[in-house]
Each structure stands twice: as C-alpha cells, then as structure tokens.
Amino acid sequence: MTAPTDGSPAHAHGWAAVFPADGPVEHARFGPVPWQPHPAGFAAQDVLAVPGRLSGTAGPLRWDLTEHSGDETLYTFPRWxxxxxxxxxxxxxxxPRCLLTGSVQYSGGELRLEDAPGATARIYGHGNARRWAWLHADLGGGDLLEIVAAVSTRPGLRRLPPLVFLRLRRRGRTWPRGALRPAVGRLGAGRFRARIGLPEWTVRGRAGLHRIRVDVVQAAQRTLALEYTDPDGSKAVCRNSETADARIVFQRWWGRWRTEQEWTLKGTAHAEVGER
Structure with missing residues (x-):
C-alpha cells in the first residue's frame, strides 16, 4: 500500500515471482488499484494476504496457499x-517459519505444495532506504536468521554506514538479547557492520561472548531486478533472490574464538539488495 505525499488517494499494488529450479525467474505485477482497507491484512482486487491465507493473480501467475504457523512472531526491529x-x-x-499447502501456477507449469516450509514478513516505511540488504534464512531444526541492513535517506542518517538489525533464533532463544543492539551497540561500541553489494554482501558483529559472520551470494541469473516508486515519487531498484546462497558462522569466546555452529545454505536463502 502506497500513500503518495502529494495527497492523492492511496493505492495497492505489488508483484509475484517464481524461481523454478530448471528455468528462468518469472514475475508479474498487479495493480495499482484504489486502496481498500481489509480488517485482517492486505487485499487488492483478488489478491489476498491475511493470516492463514495467500491467494491472487498477477499476469500469468496464480496462487492459492494456506499457511500454518506455530512459531512465535520475530521482531527484527524493537517491538515498540x-x-x-x-x-x-x-x-x-x-x-518466521510456516508450512504452506496449495498451488502456484505460472507460464512454465504448476508448483504444488504440501506442508512446504516458508515465511511471511511485513514492513512499513516512509519510503525505501537509500541502500539496503535483507536476508531470511531458514537454518533447519527451528533455527532461523533475519537481517535488515539499511542506510536511511534522512539528512544526517544517510551519511552513516548501514545500520544492522539482526535476529538469530537458535535453540528456542533469540540473539542478541536486544533488537537495537546490532544497530547501535553500547555507546557505539560493538555495533554490527554490513558491506552491501552484489553479487556478495556481508554482515559481521559481536554481542557479549558471541559473534557472527554472515556471507550472502546472489547470483545474477537467479536475482530479479524490480523498480519501486516511493510515496514522494522517487525511484529505487530492488534486486531479489529466493534462491540465494548464505554461510553463517556463530562463535563463542572461550579464551579464543571457537565455532559453536555454522550453516551453509545453497539456493535456499531469501535475500535482497536495494539501491537508488
């Protein structure tokens, strides 16, 4: 949903994409159509995104999925x-970790799902960031990693390096303890750092006795470029991959750094890099 800053009526629009294992990425847009609030989520003509249900059409794409989630909500940013x-x-x-059942139809065929792992996220903002990176990584066994790293367009903030919001849910606990800690650290010390680029981008950070290294690779042939329009009319480009690679190394200090756990994802990470 976009509410233009010039006072014109809000509108709903979006896009859908499929990343076939044996073919090129395919996508289509829907809308814009007049915004009509929905009591439980998002609706734009026949496109519906509400708890437990995702359905709609966009060009040749059609999807109808039920969603079952027993996992707790993950607040990438502070709850407030x-x-x-x-x-x-x-x-x-x-x-953050749900099971999807249903079908997705596209020009190359049909994908039928039964209890397939997935996730749903939400975002609000006054427009896209100046630069940003995003990662959703299902690490298996109930573990997952969510990262948002961004440079704001606001004066003063846009001169800062990317602020990192990172949440690692591991063995039923979320690290770091405070959602703001990766972004600001303690009085500026210990702040997490991101290097945003393509085809590779990285995040490094430490909190308490633990530190993390994250390396993400978005292959050009498996990344979809899409243009966004902000409420003020300015443009941004998002490069999104549902089949990115990621390597995550989680370490603890025991007089020296020792690896507690590491994960390697080949084509199963959902990643995105945006810029103006």
Missing amino acids: AWNHPVLPAAQIVPA
Whole structure:
C-alpha cells in the first residue's frame, strides 16, 4: 500500500515471482488499484494476504496457499518500533517459519505444495532506504536468521554506514538479547557492520561472548531486478533472490574464538539488495 505525499488517494499494488529450479525467474505485477482497507491484512482486487491465507493473480501467475504457523512472531526491529511508527521504517516476521499447502501456477507449469516450509514478513516505511540488504534464512531444526541492513535517506542518517538489525533464533532463544543492539551497540561500541553489494554482501558483529559472520551470494541469473516508486515519487531498484546462497558462522569466546555452529545454505536463502 502506497500513500503518495502529494495527497492523492492511496493505492495497492505489488508483484509475484517464481524461481523454478530448471528455468528462468518469472514475475508479474498487479495493480495499482484504489486502496481498500481489509480488517485482517492486505487485499487488492483478488489478491489476498491475511493470516492463514495467500491467494491472487498477477499476469500469468496464480496462487492459492494456506499457511500454518506455530512459531512465535520475530521482531527484527524493537517491538515498540512496530507498534509506534516513529522510525523511518520497521519490519516484522509474523510467521518466521510456516508450512504452506496449495498451488502456484505460472507460464512454465504448476508448483504444488504440501506442508512446504516458508515465511511471511511485513514492513512499513516512509519510503525505501537509500541502500539496503535483507536476508531470511531458514537454518533447519527451528533455527532461523533475519537481517535488515539499511542506510536511511534522512539528512544526517544517510551519511552513516548501514545500520544492522539482526535476529538469530537458535535453540528456542533469540540473539542478541536486544533488537537495537546490532544497530547501535553500547555507546557505539560493538555495533554490527554490513558491506552491501552484489553479487556478495556481508554482515559481521559481536554481542557479549558471541559473534557472527554472515556471507550472502546472489547470483545474477537467479536475482530479479524490480523498480519501486516511493510515496514522494522517487525511484529505487530492488534486486531479489529466493534462491540465494548464505554461510553463517556463530562463535563463542572461550579464551579464543571457537565455532559453536555454522550453516551453509545453497539456493535456499531469501535475500535482497536495494539501491537508488
């Protein structure tokens, strides 16, 4: 949903994409159509995204999926930032690990799903960031990693390096303990750092006795480029891959750094890089 800053009526629009294992990425857009609030989620003509259901059409793409999630909501940003929209943007993952059943039809065929792993996320903002990177990584066994790293367009903030919001859910616990800690650290010390680029981007950070290294690769042939229009009319380009690679190394200090756990994802990470 976009509410233009010139006062014109809000409108709903979006896009859908499929990343076949044996073919090129395919996508289509829907809308814009007049915004009509929905009591439970998002609706734009026949496109519906509400708890438990995802359905709609976009060009040749058609999807009808039921969603079952037993996982707790993951607040990538502090909970207050989602409940009170005072930041330039905030993100939440209401279903960080869910099971999807149904079908997705596209020009190359049909994908039928039964209890397939997935996730749903939400975001609000006053427009896209100046630069950003995003990662959703299902690490298996109930573990997952969510990262948002961004440079704001606001004066003063846009001169800063990317602010990192990172949440690692591991063995039923979320690290770091505070959602703001990766972005600001303790009085600026220990802040997590991101190097945003393509085809590779990285995040490094430490909190307490633990540190993490994240390396993401988005192959050009498996990445979809799409243009966004902000409420003020400015443009941004998002490069999105549902089949990215990622390597995550989680270490603990025992007089020296020792690896507690590491994960390697080949074509199963969902990643995105955006720029103006």
